[in-house]
Amino acid sequence: MSETRTATPQTPTPERPFGWDRGTSAARMAEPGEAGRAVLAELAAALPADRVLTDADTARPYVHDEAEWAEYGAPLAVVRPRSTAEVAAIVRAAARHRVPVVPRGAGTGLSGGANAVDGGLVLSLERMRDIVEIDAGERLAVVQPGVVNDDLRAAAAKEGLWYPPDPASAPWSTIGGNVATNAGGLCCVKYGVTRDYVLALEIVTAAGEIVRVGRRTAKGVAGYDLAGLLVGSEGTLGVITEITVRLRPARTAPPRTVVGFFDTLADCGAAVAAVTAAGLQPAIFELVDRHCLKAVNDWKHMGLPEDAAALLLAQTDLPEPAATAEADGILAAFEANGARDALVSTDPVEADALFAARRLAYPAFEQRGDAQLTEDVCLPRNRLAEMLERIEEISARHDTFIGTVAHAGDGNLHPLIMVPPGDPEAKARAQRAFDEIVDAAIDLGGTVTGEHGVGLLKRAGMRRELDPGSLAMQEAIKKALDPDGILNPGKVL
Amino acid sequence: MSETRTATPQTPTPERPFGWDRGTSAARMAEPGEAGRAVLAELAAALPADRVLTDADTARPYVHDEAEWAEYGAPLAVVRPRSTAEVAAIVRAAARHRVPVVPRGAGTGLSGGANAVDGGLVLSLERMRDIVEIDAGERLAVVQPGVVNDDLRAAAAKEGLWYPPDPASAPWSTIGGNVATNAGGLCCVKYGVTRDYVLALEIVTAAGEIVRVGRRTAKGVAGYDLAGLLVGSEGTLGVITEITVRLRPARTAPPRTVVGFFDTLADCGAAVAAVTAAGLQPAIFELVDRHCLKAVNDWKHMGLPEDAAALLLAQTDLPEPAATAEADGILAAFEANGARDALVSTDPVEADALFAARRLAYPAFEQRGDAQLTEDVCLPRNRLAEMLERIEEISARHDTFIGTVAHAGDGNLHPLIMVPPGDPEAKARAQRAFDEIVDAAIDLGGTVTGEHGVGLLKRAGMRRELDPGSLAMQEAIKKALDPDGILNPGKVL
Numbered sequence: 006m007s008e009t010r011t012a013t014p015q016t017p018t019p020e021r022p023f024g025w026d027r028g029t030s031a032a033r034m035a036e037p038g039e040a041g042r043a044v045l046a047e048l049a050a051a052l053p054a055d056r057v058l059t060d061a062d063t064a065r066p067y068v069h070d071e072a073e074w075a076e077y078g079a080p081l082a083v084v085r086p087r088s089t090a091e092v093a094a095i096v097r098a099a100a101r102h103r104v105p106v107v108p109r110g111a112g113t114g115l116s117g118g119a120n121a122v123d124g125g126l127v128l129s130l131e132r133m134r135d136i137v138e139i140d141a142g143e144r145l146a147v148v149q150p151g152v153v154n155d156d157l158r159a160a161a162a163k164e165g166l167w168y169p170p171d172p173a174s175a176p177w178s179t180i181g182g183n184v185a186t187n188a189g190g191l192c193c194v195k196y197g198v199t200r201d202y203v204l205a206l207e208i209v210t211a212a213g214e215i216v217r218v219g220r221r222t223a224k225g226v227a228g229y230d231l232a233g234l235l236v237g238s239e240g241t242l243g244v245i246t247e248i249t250v251r252l253r254p255a256r257t258a259p260p261r262t263v264v265g266f267f268d269t270l271a272d273c274g275a276a277v278a279a280v281t282a283a284g285l286q287p288a289i290f291e292l293v294d295r296h297c298l299k300a301v302n303d304w305k306h307m308g309l310p311e312d313a314a315a316l317l318l319a320q321t322d323l324p325e326p327a328a329t330a331e332a333d334g335i336l337a338a339f340e341a342n343g344a345r346d347a348l349v350s351t352d353p354v355e356a357d358a359l360f361a362a363r364r365l366a367y368p369a370f371e372q373r374g375d376a377q378l379t380e381d382v383c384l385p386r387n388r389l390a391e392m393l394e395r396i397e398e399i400s401a402r403h404d405t406f407i408g409t410v411a412h413a414g415d416g417n418l419h420p421l422i423m424v425p426p427g428d429p430e431a432k433a434r435a436q437r438a439f440d441e442i443v444d445a446a447i448d449l450g451g452t453v454t455g456e457h458g459v460g461l462l463k464r465a466g467m468r469r470e471l472d473p474g475s476l477a478m479q480e481a482i483k484k485a486l487d488p489d490g491i492l493n494p495g496k497v498l
Numbered sequence: 499m500s501e502t503r504t505a506t507p508q509t510p511t512p513e514r515p516f517g518w519d520r521g522t523s524a525a526r527m528a529e530p531g532e533a534g535r536a537v538l539a540e541l542a543a544a545l546p547a548d549r550v551l552t553d554a555d556t557a558r559p560y561v562h563d564e565a566e567w568a569e570y571g572a573p574l575a576v577v578r579p580r581s582t583a584e585v586a587a588i589v590r591a592a593a594r595h596r597v598p599v600v601p602r603g604a605g606t607g608l609s610g611g612a613n614a615v616d617g618g619l620v621l622s623l624e625r626m627r628d629i630v631e632i633d634a635g636e637r638l639a640v641v642q643p644g645v646v647n648d649d650l651r652a653a654a655a656k657e658g659l660w661y662p663p664d665p666a667s668a669p670w671s672t673i674g675g676n677v678a679t680n681a682g683g684l685c686c687v688k689y690g691v692t693r694d695y696v697l698a699l700e701i702v703t704a705a706g707e708i709v710r711v712g713r714r715t716a717k718g719v720a721g722y723d724l725a726g727l728l729v730g731s732e733g734t735l736g737v738i739t740e741i742t743v744r745l746r747p748a749r750t751a752p753p754r755t756v757v758g759f760f761d762t763l764a765d766c767g768a769a770v771a772a773v774t775a776a777g778l779q780p781a782i783f784e785l786v787d788r789h790c791l792k793a794v795n796d797w798k799h800m801g802l803p804e805d806a807a808a809l810l811l812a813q814t815d816l817p818e819p820a821a822t823a824e825a826d827g828i829l830a831a832f833e834a835n836g837a838r839d840a841l842v843s844t845d846p847v848e849a850d851a852l853f854a855a856r857r858l859a860y861p862a863f864e865q866r867g868d869a870q871l872t873e874d875v876c877l878p879r880n881r882l883a884e885m886l887e888r889i890e891e892i893s894a895r896h897d898t899f900i901g902t903v904a905h906a907g908d909g910n911l912h913p914l915i916m917v918p919p920g921d922p923e924a925k926a927r928a929q930r931a932f933d934e935i936v937d938a939a940i941d942l943g944g945t946v947t948g949e950h951g952v953g954l955l956k957r958a959g960m961r962r963e964l965d966p967g968s969l970a971m972q973e974a975i976k977k978a979l980d981p982d983g984i985l986n987p988g989k990v991l
Contacts, residue, residue, distance in 0.1 A: 216967030254777030284747030474709030
């Protein structure tokens with residue numbers, strides 16, 4: 006990838022609701038070989054004409070996701086079905102001719118999992134965006150994969166219910182993509198990740214068959230947990246065409262926000278550990294490091310203390326007076342571990358301003374025009390400070406600017422590696438820093454990806470992290486469910 | 499099976515901590531063929547002598563679980579390893595000679611999943627009972643598979659932590675068995691099932707290799723969720739030799755208990771639906787039907803109203819005053835739907851007495867000397883009353899006594915089918931009733947097993963419930979991970 010991409014969403018249109026501007030050049034399209042021509046002919050016969058894009062210009066928004074530096078290939082075509090039957094027809098045609106299929110949602114992924122492969126079909130689920138059903142009595146929703154996360158949350162809210170998984174991409178990313186990557190977010194420190202909400206899936210298998218897995222009941226152990234296996238499989242085991250998720254009752258208590266600035270990363274880590282040790286369960290528990298504080302100050306002149314090593318932000322959502330007790334407990338843990346400017350806020354406007362430092366960190370860096378590579382390592386909670394110190398050391402040694410935000414309560418860090426455009430030497434240094442961060446996470450007992458997925462960027466790291474026996478089992482399962490390897494080949498494994 | 503078994507646990511001994519008295523006859527042992535002799539010779543060479551039992555008398559407690567009527571075979575031997583390395587040696591020997599291996603924990607299962615198969619090894623994990631680690635900072639525990647559920651809960655409590663999954667077998671059943679069956683319990687209506695707590699597993703594969711799957715971090719998406727796939731796989735995909743579970747902070751609020759007696763099953767079902775619709779989340783939400791009330795009265799003379807159709811029992815564990823608000827909300831939902839004798843209790847002694855009707859239902863039926871077949875269907879919550887009415891109808895039509903307790907909040911029913919010993923005609927009628935209950939559950943959109951597992955008893959029902967494509971995927975995974983079919987053959991699939 007040579008062009009710099011910007012992550013500004015375009016105005017959605019009915020036909021391209023999730024389109025992103027990723028530069029001005031057209032996509033490279035594959036020159037169809039014999040198999041490619043056969044597939045295109047079958048698609049033309051089976052589908053209305055508007056389903057298939059082979060033009061390099063219109064295909065452009067579909068060839069890669071938001072993972073900086075991840076390779077992407079020249080696809081044969083982009084296909085945008087409107088129904089499960091159309092998805093099945095597409096996969097059957099691809100399977101007959103052994104043409105790869107890369108499923109994608111909104112393309113907001115950060116690991117290259119949705120990137121086109123040479124000569125393959127990009128299968129965009131963006132047009133399958135019906136909320137099929139919200140059943141308040143059973144506390145569940147059934148949606149098509151192209152439904153945007155925030156749209157499901159809004160629809161659930163109308164029924165007094167709540168869909169918790171809230172990746173930062175929630176305004177654009179789709180439930181299908183969230184399920185394929187097992188997306189996390191801010192709330193998962195208390196409420197769990199996407200997998201914890203998936204009850205059932207309809208999928209199209211590698212052979213093009215439509216299969217239902219999972220159940221609609223609260224519990225169930227009839228057979229292997231195939232729905233759970235599909236969650237996080239990044240389109241390599243099946244194409245998800247319908248999703249049944251459980252919902253929770255809507256939260257009604259106004260949140261209390263607790264903030265504290267820390268002079269050292271060690272103090273900050275100790276404060277996180279103290280909150281856990283006290284048995285407290287904040288609904289949000291985030292960290293913003295000094296580089297991010299400075300970037301937000303530079304951009305928005307917010308007067309955040311730049312001499313602090315990091316800011317911790319917690320939010321509690323219990324009903325009163327438990328909320329006050331929990332907020333006070335968090336504040337006490339912060340103060341006992343050296344926090345300054347620590348406070349509890351109940352004012353939503355003030356709370357929002359406090360969270361601005363977290364929310365604006367990414368856009369603040371974008372203002373600088375640097376390419377950003379978003380890391381996603383997850384550590385045992387108590388290794389948080391140690392990992393942050395290693396990141397500082399790696400950053401200095403490779404002369405690479407790295408700012409970190411983290412889901413502190415989960416030990417999930419997102420170091421943002423910044424590289425000025427047009428500086429290949431800086432890019433090479435940054436890539437070494439990326440590799441060393443991954444290795445440091447493994448060394449400290451963590452994982453190479455907490456919530457963004459393996460895609461392309463974490464394949465090597467995953468092989469370093471996992472037991473070879475575990476990799477062999479994964480390869481055996483992939484081979485069993487996709488013997489010809491047509492589903493998103495080269496991703497994950 | 500011809501003998502009647504009683505479920506009274508014997509006094510535990512170090513060597514047989516989970517032994518149950520299942521009648522007086524010795525086990526039938528297989529006459530070793532060539533492969534069997536080779537395996538026994540390899541085991542004798544690889545293991546200390548006390549690990550292998552081939553005597554029909556000492557093998558007796560290991561040949562079946564607590565599933566009434568489930569078939570069990572004549573094993574070659576019972577093997578009781580003390581380490582993962584020993585488990586691996588056993589499975590390697592079995593794999594070399596294609597001898598089946600049936601892993602088992604305490605044998606408290608209710609589906610026949612741990613029953614011996616002819617000529618196979620029974621692999622008892624009961625001696626691997628170390629609590630390896632409890633890490634309060636990370637809120638996790640690492641245990642060997644033979645650790646008893648209640649023992650883990652007690653060890654966690656000492657650290658101010660809580661392991662929620664609480665099957666009724668918790669005083670005897672092991673974490674390994676709980677993981678293999680994805681056990682549920684009373685608390686799962688609010689706190690989830692075993693799968694929701696498993697972070698990582700060490701397993702021995704069908705080839706006898708030791709493999710680690712999963713992670714120690716709060717989140718992680720590096721590769722397919724193999725740990726989740728192993729949970730509930732009933733020993734058919736790997737032998738679980740170590741388990742890492744997440745823990746929650748201990749609950750501190752004293753529970754409030756809400757009870758209500760209902761004149762009709764329809765009212766009772768409406769009350770359950772009303773609790774859900776009000777956004778309430780009791781930590782326990784149980785149902786006891788009139789047959790169980792009468793059995794408890796007959797035995798303990800408790801004076802429970804036998805003219806009621808059913809009793810609902812709920813418990814809230816929120817801190818005050820949210821607990822009072824929730825308890826009052828549940829009471830209001832009960833009363834608005836025709837409950838009588840409804841009340842809220844904060845007195846633990848009174849609460850315990852109220853729960854006695856639930857707790858004593860099984861032992862009350864045991865007093866009668868009948869054989870009990872425990873059903874385990876799970877319905878969409880709002881079909882609860884309808885399913886209870888169908889069970890009454892099935893019971894009457896087949897002249898078979900059926901009493902039902904249920905995890906009402908989950909829609910998980912446990913109809914207990916009672917058969918007098920020595921009455922083959924009654925047994926045949928009961929088996930027809932069993933099949934019809936399974937079919938009714940499928941018909942109403944439910945599943946044939948909510949938490950007990952497929953084992954032997956639900957294989958046919960599972961095949962009727964699931965999409966054929968889902969069964970084919972499961973068979974492909976089984977074939978991929980256990981190509982020679984040595985792990986618990988004939989179970990689940």
